[in-house]
Amino acid sequence: MFFLFDPTFIILIPGILLAFWAQMRVQAAYNKYSQVRSSLGLTGYELAKRLLENAGIYNVKIEVVSGFLTDHYDPYRKVLRLSPQNFKGVSVASLGVVAHEVGHALQDAEKYPMLALRNLMVPAAITGSQLAWIIFILGFIFYTPFLIRLGILLFSLVVLFTLITLPVEFDASRRAVKLLETTMLMPEYELKGVKEVLDAAALTYVASSLMAFLQLLRMIVIAGLFGDRR
Template sequence: MFFFDPTFIILIPGLILAFVAQIYVQERFSKYSRIPSSLNMTGAQLAKFMLESSGIYDVSVERVPGNLTDHYDPKSKVVRLSDATYNSNSVAALGVVAHEIGHAIQHARKYVPLVIRNGIAPVVSFSSNLSWILFIIGFIFANFALVKIGIFLFSLAVLFSVITLPVEFDASRRAIKLLSSNLMMPKNEISGVKSVLTAAAMTYVASTLMAFLQLLRMLLIAGFLGGNKD
């Protein structure tokens, strides 16, 4: 019965937003993937050019399989571009690539929210998995101490999600600035880039909302358990 308790209803807004965000980002990327950029550069070429023009020479660019699996790895200092962006010259691809370069620039400039996020990432990776295990064990055996530890550990994951928002928004801001100011991308193409990156940002907003709702659900269940102890 634990997995079907009424508090699950709390998660519905987050699930809906996450579903809509995924559809929206796929639709935006698909639309602007069909529009070639006048910059006449592939994603890989753009990435290397933007890194060098920003004075960053210790970050490499690699190709990874998949669709929209693009990411910046701060540990290895590698910008990894997906099959959908590496050799593409579309407005959508260049926007995604510029966003990842934005992360590399954040790292090089020691952007504070990114430094904090990278610092707590290993702890969050461990605590987010352990939190629900302790919480469920505590609930089953009516051990309120384990429940509280589980909530605390999950709170770290919520904090990580919150810190991720300014990191992602700032990377997009840097991307748009570089494309418009440094590369003189036309306004109609910049509009397409903004549309794609705004859609991508929705997925992070949805993730943060879901984390908050999960935490609220845990608190409500803990309150029920605590009330039964009195």
């Protein structure tokens, strides 16, 4: 009954509000600058190819991935995956997103420490996100404090992963702006749009970290209530 009427849910409200606001900002910024054609005259694919070659990176493939803003760099398979609208897009928004993902490829090529650490954390973060709450709730069902603590520990790995992700994403955005400014000589008014899109996207990662931290805090509070009842 406690989980059906969980008063600790209120702890998550700041994270939910920030996530909602961040998503609105991303949509607004991307929609705004997807209407602004870049003077570079390149598609996202052409920009990615040129930036990678300019950096001396020839082992990264560029592929299309389905979905909206599903762009990402896969460091394991060395693949830059771009959503259809950005693969073919010629807008300021599309080129900004593509340059950001190229930034991740550059991080990988340069052995950027925080990216390497995040890659090492992926299995632990996946395990934590999939099993933490299950184990935590089983601890309540079977009255086993060890399982409750184990669930909290596993979810702590998720929180750590989101925190490590922040500098990785911020650095990729910094690299993206620098590449477009110095390598591609993108005009200042277009760079302003790129920064707006990438800043909005960065806020979603901040919201994700906050949400993960608040979930962890909620688990600790619930565990405390359980301890009191025991």
